[in-house]
Amino acid sequence: MTIREVASFAAGEWVAPGQGARDIASAVTGEVIASAGNSALDAQAMLDHARGTGGPALRKLTFHDRARMLKALAQYLDRHKQVLYDLSFDTGATQADHLIDIDGGIGTLFVFASKGRREMPDGHVYLDGEVEQLSRGGTFLGQHVCTPLQGVGVHINAYNFPVWGMLEKLAPTILAGVPAIVKPATSTCYVTEACVRLMLEADILPAGAVQLVAGGLGDMLDRLTCQDVVSFTGSAETALKLRSAPHILENSVRFVAEQDSLNASVLGPDVDPDSPEFDLFVKEVCREMTAKAGQKCTAIRRIIAPEDRVEAVIEAVSARLGKTTIGDPRKETTRMGALVSASQKRDVLDKVAVLEREAERVHGDPEDFTVDGADAGKGAFLPPMLFHCADPDRARRIHDTEAFGPVSTVMGYRDLDHAMALANRGEGSLVTSVITHDGDVARQAVLGAGAYHGRIYLNDRTSMKESTGHGSPLPHMVHGGPGRAGGGEELGGVRGVTHYMQRTAVQGSPDHLAAIAGQWVPGAAEVTGPAHPFTRRFGELSIGETLHTEAREVTLADIEHFAEFTGDTFYAHMDAKAAERNPFFPGRVAHGYLLISFAAGLFVEPAEGPVLANTGLDNLRFMKPVEPGDSVKVRLTVKKKTPRTEDYGEVRWHVTMTNQDDERVAEYDLLTMNAY
Structure with missing residues (x-):
């Protein structure tokens, strides 16, 4: 029987087992099937390769670029997973178990690829929360942003999931823009090695994005910095030993532990046999x-x-x-x-x-x-x-x-x-x-x-x-737990991505924040386009491009017609005395949705053009009632652009409606799909 030599992939080279190599036996037959480990691996060279080659290459890419890589990687692994199935039987796993480990890992890649495209910007900075107004006039603002750590993610994985255990950590790490060094448990590392070989064969990830240690890490953990992350899965005893190492503590190296735990299942008191x-x-x-x-x-x-x-x-x-x-x-x-x-x-x-x-x-x-x-x-x-x-x-x-x-x-x-x-x-x-x-x-x-x-x-x-x-555990939801379970968390969608990023509080003017975020912030400079923005394609629109409309008077006849037409005869629109008793209204007022409809009438370009569809409104607020005789006008600004397909992208417009006294009466984000 041929003994499989499980190699490490270090600094761009495959390194065969050597000094300190360990035999690996089949869980089914007890026969030796593989050998792994080489104590001569150069840990510093691996870290330098990750930080100097992999990290810069990943950080040049946008979140969407990295998400597309994850999707392509998942597709490639899905087409070649049979080789992983064949190897995994020797770990003692059945075909049903393979679906959990191998297909589950590939599925996790797909989920993070999708979330990266849908929930993260096509840029280099991830915004955490809304803009904070730090001054009365709005000229000094705050924004929490997340940027990739400039180190490496060292992933120490357990033996039970040689594929999923790697991919569930690798997906958020790569999406964040951080390279990874993967160290699987030696007893099943031959399956992980085969998966890494497939990923490298696919030629999708940049050089230095992924490295593999088959065997021990040597002194690698003693060489980490505050820019690095250790993500550990395994026993509480090992986690305690690693996370309490003086170098880890002294340098505040991020250490995420997911440990075995005494999970329970409770049969409810309402449940009969x-x-x-x-x-x-x-x-x-x-x-x-x-x-x-x-x-x-x-x-x-x-x-x-x-x-x-x-x-x-x-x-x-x-x-x-x-x-x-x-x-x-x-x-x-x-x-x-x-x-x-x-x-x-x-x-x-x-x-x-x-x-x-x-x-x-x-x-x-x-x-x-x-x-x-x-x-x-x-x-x-x-x-x-x-x-x-x-x-x-x-x-x-x-x-x-x-x-x-x-x-x-x-x-x-x-x-x-x-x-x-x-x-x-x-x-x-x-x-x-x-x-x-x-x-x-x-x-x-x-x-x-x-x-x-x-x-x-x-x-x-x-x-x-x-x-x-x-x-x-699902990639959409947090996986981890307090106390004996390790006190850390993994997965959780974009939350998992931010574990490999630094959250920074940025303070400055609206123009500063707009430049950093890649999206328009109220108060930032506006740009006048050469034509109506609805006549311009996705790629032609500029962030901050703004249209100011003419004013329109809102009449009592408008309000009554809207009430009759829609059936919305709420008393604040139809009964003057009842409206006056309401502490929010001075008397009869216009419907909020009438105002939104008037806003569209003011800024929409009706002719066929690159705007393909209105897909919704976000953050709609009504700030001041509009009475009969008031007039309203609209400011429409390109707030954010997000590519969606090869044919169209999503444009987020910031819409502000003001009255004759320039007081805001309504504000919202409009979403449209625009052709390229």
């Missing part, structure tokens, strides 16, 4: 115990049920687990494969011995189980094991000991407050789920447990068909 929520609860528990052989940082470790339903839960979960086929993950009939290694199997059994001091094993015997198509003695196989703790209040180890495998413990609760207290005994988790059809139970659960858990997953008969599952 014959309800759809009960069946859902059992399915969720069993899926989380058996997917990836329970080697998921989000897996359910504690099953919390009403005391009078504990027996029913044990019976139902045991029956379902009893149907789980354990075996060679390559076989289509296999539902649960092996743990990642023999050492991991030993660790799980050691932790099981600890749990047995406080809980009784009610299902699964590690000494007597069947493995289909493989040798249980040579592979890292274990059966799903279910425990019951009769006294969870007095117990301690079931709340602080995680057997990182197909192991979970059932315990009973008296009332919902007791259930939340038990969930919180884990001292911080990535996720707790609550299966309930009662909105009040859901609310109490969030209030009672939210502070201890990074995510609370609620599910019932309404959402069960479309829900993604207790153990599925």
Whole structure:
């Protein structure tokens, strides 16, 4: 059998295993299949390559440029993922597990690519929040902005997700404009290496954007600066050792930790054994115990049920687990494969011995189980094991000991407050789920447990068909948790991108902020275009280009006609005495939407042109009532331009309507799609 040499990709070169290399065994057969590691890697050269070559190349690109790269990368990996499937079977993962790891990682790239194009500017500065007016006259303003760190993201990943674990960190890092050095766990690094080779083969990312360490990092962490970020996934013990290193502390190196945790699932007090929520609860528990052989940082470790339903839960979960086929993950009939290694199997059994001091094993015997198509003695196989703790209040180890495998413990609760207290005994988790059809139970659960858990997953008969599952971190939502879970967070859409950026408070004039942000700010200079802005294509329009309209008088007849035509006969528009009793109005006033319609009539160019569609209004505010006899005029300004497709882009116009005394009566952003 050929032993695969897993190389590192350092400073633009592939470096084969060398001094200090370690053998890697198949989780299924126990045979050595690969070798990885080279203690002679030049850590400083890798950091210099990232900071001096990868970082500058990425920062020259806009957020949209980098988002397009992520999409192209995802498409390429999606076309070539079979090679990753084939390798991943030796990690003990089934084809269903591959969908979580490999397809899940590719999907994460797609999500960040989409969010980058839709939620971030086609520029180099990301705005965090609205403009703050720091002076009475509006000539001195403030704006929080985010710019890319000028260092490198060092990603230390766990063994259980060799592809998703890399891509879920890599996507926001690259989108932020920061290069990455990826260090996967050695036991499954051969899959990560294959994925990195595919990415480099695609020739999409600039040189220095991604490097790979197969094996140990050496002294790399001792060479980091305040511009670098360490993103760690793994055990609490290792995280503590790394994050408390003097160099990390002295230099305030950002350290994001996502650690294993004692996640829980709570069966709501409203759920009876014959309800759809009960069946859902059992399915969720069993899926989380058996997917990836329970080697998921989000897996359910504690099953919390009403005391009078504990027996029913044990019976139902045991029956379902009893149907789980354990075996060679390559076989289509296999539902649960092996743990990642023999050492991991030993660790799980050691932790099981600890749990047995406080809980009784009610299902699964590690000494007597069947493995289909493989040798249980040579592979890292274990059966799903279910425990019951009769006294969870007095117990301690079931709340602080995680057997990182197909192991979970059932315990009973008296009332919902007791259930939340038990969930919180884990001292911080990535996720707790609550299966309930009662909105009040859901609310109490969030209030009672939210502070201890990074995510609370609620599910019932309404959402069960479309829900993604207790153990599925989604790129749109924050993944992380307090306390034992690490105290950090990943993913979360654009929030995850800003972990690799510096938030800076910028203060200055409207013109300063407009120049920095790449979008017009009220008070900044206006530009007069050569023609009506609606006659000019997307690429021809300039930020700050402004149209000032003529004035139009608003008459009582206008108000009454609008009321009759639309059916909006609200008293403030139709009844003078009633309107006068209203503290907001001097008498009968114009409809707000009448004013918006008049605004469009004042600034729209009716002839066919490059404006393809009005797609909406944002931030609409009515500031001063308009009475019959008042006149209104409009200032229309190009605020922001965002490319959308090859054929058109989105133009955000700032619209201000004023009266005859130049007082603002309405203000909003208008969105149009304009042809190139």
